[in-house]
Amino acid sequence: MKKYGMLCILCIVLNGYAQQNELSIFEALTEKTWKAEGNWGDGSKFKQEIIFTFSLDSTLVIAKSKGYIDKEQTVFGDRNHGIRKYNPNSNTIEFWEFDVFGSVTKGTVKAEGKNIYYTYAYGESTVTDLWEYVDANTYNYKVGDYQNGKWNQVYLSTQFNAEPILKAPFQFDHQSLVVTQLMKTGDFYRDVFGFEEIPHPEGKQGFRWFKMYGNSQLHLIKKEVADFKKNKSTHLCLATDDLESFIEKLMEKEITFYDWPGNLNSVSSRADGVKQIYIQDPEGYWIEINDAKH
Structure with missing residues (x-):
């Protein structure tokens, strides 16, 4: 049993390595936004933006692409979500493209040097990208239509150019608060916001x-004395998709809330339309909750 167990683990590791190795042909495409424009053979416009990422x-x-999403080709938006996956049984890379219209395109991918070929069925024809x-x-x-190394017919010819995906130089990591009522304040954040308690590393x-969200x-x-003037301008802000339900939860727990001017149980509306309320934790720290979209 022990030998079998070790063999299973080894197979899983090797299988994962094989998939990663086969998919390495896409490494040059990641961390960039690929853009192309052109015209199909029938004169209709082609415009596409694609971002490729590896799963964890x-x-x-994973490929996410934008394109025209209306027949008039005037609306440009999210058009396709795609997957590329290595199949060890057939020793091929398979792909699926799911578009906004409900259609699914399935085919295979192969590489010749740094060139990448997609082959799939389109109606009665076999098409190559x-x-x-x-x-x-x-x-x-x-x-x-590409057969035996020769183009019998070209429906579209254009060029994809890449722009690097700009990443923020910093990511939010954590907020620290000094408290005198460690248990009561911790329970407040756990019970009101549903934060998951995690162990201190030491x-x-x-x-x-x-843990608030993500990482x-x-x-x-805890300190015996937390001498700090609690001003509403200094606050933690959290966004929710359902501010109304959160307000109902506060009322059930008999937690008072305020708008920005300080009116009891009132909601503020910012100039951009975002609704917001403010509450205080057991230590008196202010927390803004709003419905801003992220």
Whole structure:
């Protein structure tokens, strides 16, 4: 049983490595936004933007593309979500494209050097999309009937050019608050906002850590004296998709809330239309809750 178990683990590891290795042909496409424009053979316009990313375990390539989403070709928006996955049984890379119209395109992908070929059925025809490598930020792009290394007919010929995806230089990590009522204040954030309590990495006493969202955290630090003037302008702000339901929850728990001017149980509306309220935790720290979209 032990040998079998180790063999299973080894198979899983090797399988994951094989998938990652086969999908490495897409590495040059990631961390960029690829843009192309042109005209199909029938004169209709082509415009597309694509972003490629690897899944967390690197066994999938995820493609999100924008294009025209109306027959008149006047509305440009999210058009396709796609997946590329290595199939060890057939030793091929398979792909699926799900479009905004409810259609699914399925086919295979292969690489020849740095060139990438997609092959799939379209009606009664077999179509090939070619990403022909020019340089790190440029691919010639063709769509057509490609057989035995020859283009019998080209439906579209254009070029994809890349723009780097700009990342924020910093990511929000955590907010720390000094408190005198560690248990009461920690329970407040757990029960009112649903934050998940997580252990302090050193197991120290006098701390309560909470996961807010993603990797963002709230750290409460107990002190005998927390001498700090609580001003509403200094506050933690959290956004919710359902501010009305959150207000109902506050009322059920008999927690008072205020608008920005300080009116009891009132809601403020910012100039941009965002609605907001303010509450205080057991230590008196102010918290803004609004319905801003993220």
